[in-house]
Amino acid sequence: xxxxxxxxxxxWEPIIGYSRAVRVGDLxxxxxxxxxxxxxxxxxxxxxxxxxxxxxxxxxxxxxxxxLSDVVRTRMFVRNMNDWQAIGQAHGEVFGHILPAATMLExxxxxxxxxxxxxxxxxxxxxxxxx
Numbered sequence: 001x002x003x004x005x006x007x008x009x010x011x012w013e014p015i016i017g018y019s020r021a022v023r024v025g026d027l028x029x030x031x032x033x034x035x036x037x038x039x040x041x042x043x044x045x046x047x048x049x050x051x052x053x054x055x056x057x058x059x060x061x062x063x064x065x066x067x068l069s070d071v072v073r074t075r076m077f078v079r080n081m082n083d084w085q086a087i088g089q090a091h092g093e094v095f096g097h098i099l100p101a102a103t104m105l106e107x108x109x110x111x112x113x114x115x116x117x118x119x120x121x122x123x124x125x126x127x128x129x130x131x
Contacts, residue, residue: 001025006063008056011040012111020056023064028123032077033057034115042114046083049116050076050090057121069098070123076104077118087117 005019013020021030033056035049036042042049058068074095078087084104091102100121110118 004064006060008060008063009038010036011038021060021064023066023125026124026126028061028064028066028070028125030057030060030121030123032118032120033060034110034112034118036112036115040112042112045086046078046080046116047086047090050087050119053117053119054090054094057119061121061123066123066125068094070125071095071098071100071121072124073101073122074103075120076102077107077110078104079107079110079116081106083116091119
């Protein structure tokens with residue numbers, strides 16, 4: 001099977017040594033995405049950060065020939081579980097018609113103190129990807 005690694009050009013990818021997304025055959029694995037911009041700057045409340053995070057996730061999926069509709073599972077890591085409604089609302093606006101399996105966990109901190117949410121995803125993409 002063909003393996004495709006996708007880099008979004010994010011600040012942390014070369015430092016830590018990972019790909020934003022990896023596709024092997026029909027399976028796609030997207031690393032934890034945050035609301036960090038190209039310079040690593042994060043801003044906004046939990047809802048705003050979640051929407052930006054899901055845009056980053058969509059971009060990563062498209063980089064390996066997948067779409068949000070191919071997502072079968074998401075994992076949401078949140079810094080404060082009191083933000084669950086704002087994060088859940090943003091997630092629901094994007095995935096409400098797709099309904100992937102989802103988990104939300106509170107974590108003690110992220111790599112940057114401004115980050116409120118990080119989301120990773122798994123997808124199954126049954127369409128051929130032409131590189």
